[in-house]
Amino acid sequence: MNISSIVVQVRSERYDEVKEALEASGLCDYHFGDKEKGKIIITIEGENVEEEVKKLKGVQAIPGVIAADMMQTYQEELDGAIKELEAADNIPYVLQDETIDFRDVVYNGDLRKKDL
Numbered sequence: 001m002n003i004s005s006i007v008v009q010v011r012s013e014r015y016d017e018v019k020e021a022l023e024a025s026g027l028c029d030y031h032f033g034d035k036e037k038g039k040i041i042i043t044i045e046g047e048n049v050e051e052e053v054k055k056l057k058g059v060q061a062i063p064g065v066i067a068a069d070m071m072q073t074y075q076e077e078l079d080g081a082i083k084e085l086e087a088a089d090n091i092p093y094v095l096q097d098e099t100i101d102f103r104d105v106v107y108n109g110d111l112r113k114k115d116l
Contacts, residue, residue: 001045002052004073006059008040014064015040021062027055038066049075 006028010018015035023030028042042059046052052073059068094100 001047002049002073002075003043003045004052005071006042006044006056006068007071008042008059008065009067010038010040010064012036012038018062018064027058
């Protein structure tokens with residue numbers, strides 16, 4: 001499950017119309033707004049990133065919406081990957097093996113052709 005907060009920008013004179021459309025859309029949950037500034041805070045949820053993007057595009061297509069931008073996001077799949085990385089051994093085996101002579105290690109990266 002993924003969840004993201006979205007800031008929706010509208011003209012203050014269209015605030016009520018857009019707020020009602022957002023609440024009726026089934027795409028998001030309304031949380032807060034400032035009519036004078038024309039800002040609305042919503043959240044969207046999805047099973048994956050594709051579903052979230054589809055909902056975000058739906059919000060952006062609502063008449064009166066000037067902009068709708070993702071501000072914060074939580075993604076279970078990303079959270080799992082981060083936990084795997086944190087649990088992994090951070091020091092490459094080649095640096096842990098004292099029997100390997102550093103002169104035998106071949107670097108295959110790119111230093112952008114800098115002279116060392």
